Amino acid sequence: MSATNPVVLIDGCSGAGKTSLARSLVARWPLTGRVQLVALDSVYPGWDGLDDGVDLAREQILVPHARGLIGVWQRWDWDAGAPAEAHAVDPSLPLVVEGAGILTPVTARLSDVRVWVDSPASSRKARALQRDGDAYRPHWERWARQEDRHITRDQPSRLATHVFAVP
Incomplete structure (x- = not known):
């Protein structure tokens, strides 16, 4: 990987602020040219698909x-x-991938910058349900169990080069 096409991974549980951070990073990207952003919310194959999406x-x-x-x-x-x-990803351009579960020991080796966004469960749930409302409400616990498995198994905060706490 080179300085012209770095890969940034942004992980954290639902409602932590990953998408906001990713959009802000892309908007303020320090290098000239286009930056690609992929949100795993567009990749996960359904409510039981955290690991499959990753x-x-x-x-x-x-x-x-x-x-x-x-x-x-x-x-x-x-x-x-x-x-x-289908969507294409250009290898000559920088890439930001954000989503719960993206930071694993394997994906860490394929990235240059690794971010873990940490936030209390009550704050995350309030933000996520305000954002997605009744479409997400019945799936919150189901999705949280998958996030918990990822955190226990992959320890993403330990793989991160940067950790941000969001109240």
Whole structure:
């Protein structure tokens, strides 16, 4: 990886502030040119798909980018419950990938900057439900269990180069 096409991974539990941080980073990117942003919310294959979404991101986005190849991933259509249109990732451009579960021992080796966003569960839940409302409410606990497994198994905060606490 080089300074012209670095890879930034932003992980944290739902509602922690990953998307806001990623958008702010892209808007203030210090290098000239375009920056690619992939949100795993567009990749996870359904409410039980945290690990599968991370696997897809690794195989279809991060590994090709690291090898200098164009990566292609498909957006998950949450309403249809099926894959939708394809998107390409240019290996010559910087890449920011944000989403719960993205920071693992394997993905850490495919990145230059690794961020863990930490926030109390009560604050995260309030933000997430305000953002997504009744569509997310019945799935909060189900998704949180997958995040908990990821944190126990992968210890993303230990893999991070930067840790941000969000109240």
